[in-house]
Amino acid sequence: MSDVPTMRELLGDDALNNWGKWGPDDEVGALNYLDAAQVLRGAQHIRSGEVFPLQAPMGHPHGDPVFPGRESINRVNVLDESSWDEGREGAPAFPGGLHYADDKAEIFLQGSTQYDALGHVWYDGKIWNGYDARDTVEGMKKASVAAIAERGVAGRGVLIDMARHRGKPWLDKGETFTHTDLEAAAQAQGVEIGQRDILLIRTGFLGYFYSVPAEEFYADFVEPGLTYSRELVQWFADREIPNLVTDTIANEVTKDPVSGVMLPLHCALMRNLGVVLTEIVALDKLAEACAADGRWDFLYTAAPLNVVEGTGAPVNPVVIR
Numbered sequence: 001m002s003d004v005p006t007m008r009e010l011l012g013d014d015a016l017n018n019w020g021k022w023g024p025d026d027e028v029g030a031l032n033y034l035d036a037a038q039v040l041r042g043a044q045h046i047r048s049g050e051v052f053p054l055q056a057p058m059g060h061p062h063g064d065p066v067f068p069g070r071e072s073i074n075r076v077n078v079l080d081e082s083s084w085d086e087g088r089e090g091a092p093a094f095p096g097g098l099h100y101a102d103d104k105a106e107i108f109l110q111g112s113t114q115y116d117a118l119g120h121v122w123y124d125g126k127i128w129n130g131y132d133a134r135d136t137v138e139g140m141k142k143a144s145v146a147a148i149a150e151r152g153v154a155g156r157g158v159l160i161d162m163a164r165h166r167g168k169p170w171l172d173k174g175e176t177f178t179h180t181d182l183e184a185a186a187q188a189q190g191v192e193i194g195q196r197d198i199l200l201i202r203t204g205f206l207g208y209f210y211s212v213p214a215e216e217f218y219a220d221f222v223e224p225g226l227t228y229s230r231e232l233v234q235w236f237a238d239r240e241i242p243n244l245v246t247d248t249i250a251n252e253v254t255k256d257p258v259s260g261v262m263l264p265l266h267c268a269l270m271r272n273l274g275v276v277l278t279e280i281v282a283l284d285k286l287a288e289a290c291a292a293d294g295r296w297d298f299l300y301t302a303a304p305l306n307v308v309e310g311t312g313a314p315v316n317p318v319v320i321r
């Protein structure tokens with residue numbers, strides 16, 4: 001028999017829960033906290049007009065950082081000048097002689113910088129807001145990424161640079177931190193994690209991915225990240241954090257080092273509280289700029305691709321500071 005508890009045993013029968021808080025039909029959870037006042041509050045943190053797109057490349061020559069079992073994008077040209085050079089069938093002969101390039105791609109919707117749909121993970125047969133897990137079969141009928149795409153995300157973002165705080169280029173495999181570590185780092189940075197802030201956390205681990213061979217990155221695969229505790233979940237709930245954004249593939253330490261449970265914060269934060277997760281976000285350039293002038297807050301905006309029934313979708317979030 002396994003010593004690893006079930007998700008329910010770990011999180012408890014009385015796990016904190018926001019189901020129903022925004023009505024029985026809600027599909028965007030804690031993004032409801034980001035009302036117009038929050039967008040305007042975020043805009044007040046634009047000071048120098050610098051723009052930071054945060055998407056990691058899709059189709060990087062090194063390969064793309066994906067959760068084990070997923071694959072990098074497979075992008076292929078359908079049309080290019082060789083189509084006309086070689087007289088290929090299907091190369092259009094437009095009046096006027098225009099040629100063009102076209103391509104298509106097979107992608108894991110969760111295989112690049114991405115928003116998770118709120119229904120992406122579950123336990124005990126229920127997804128976010130209490131919808132039946134069978135609503136995920138053959139496409140998410142409830143709480144798909146399309147709901148997030150149609151709403152959009154904007155508000156005050158605050159970046160906590162855990163790697164810089166710990167004096168290393170990236171956190172080690174399996175290295176953990178908690179909400180109290182986040183607060184200590186925030187204090188050291190001279191910034192406050194405020195009510196309803198979009199929380200961005202840099203571990204440096206995306207830089208590690210690009211710096212080492214894939215075999216090394218994936219050996220005994222375990223990312224650094226936040227680790228589960230009831231107090232941490234309460235902290236997220238009390239601060240009404242709408243969106244957690246990190247430079248790791250899974251937003252949390254992959255396997256909880258105490259219980260051995262995989263991805264408990266996906267369940268405690270996303271499934272139960274409706275906190276939206278954004279993964280594989282390129283934060284290094286933004287962190288450099290923030291460290292240079294000591295300003296760690298800004299306007300954060302994003303909207304994932306609008307994929308009907310999608311479990312997640314690629315996104316290029318944009319920070320303006």
Ligand code: UVW
Nearest residue numbers: 067110116121249250
């Ligand atoms: C899983 O939940 C397995 O993956 P992700 O980190 O993309 O949410």
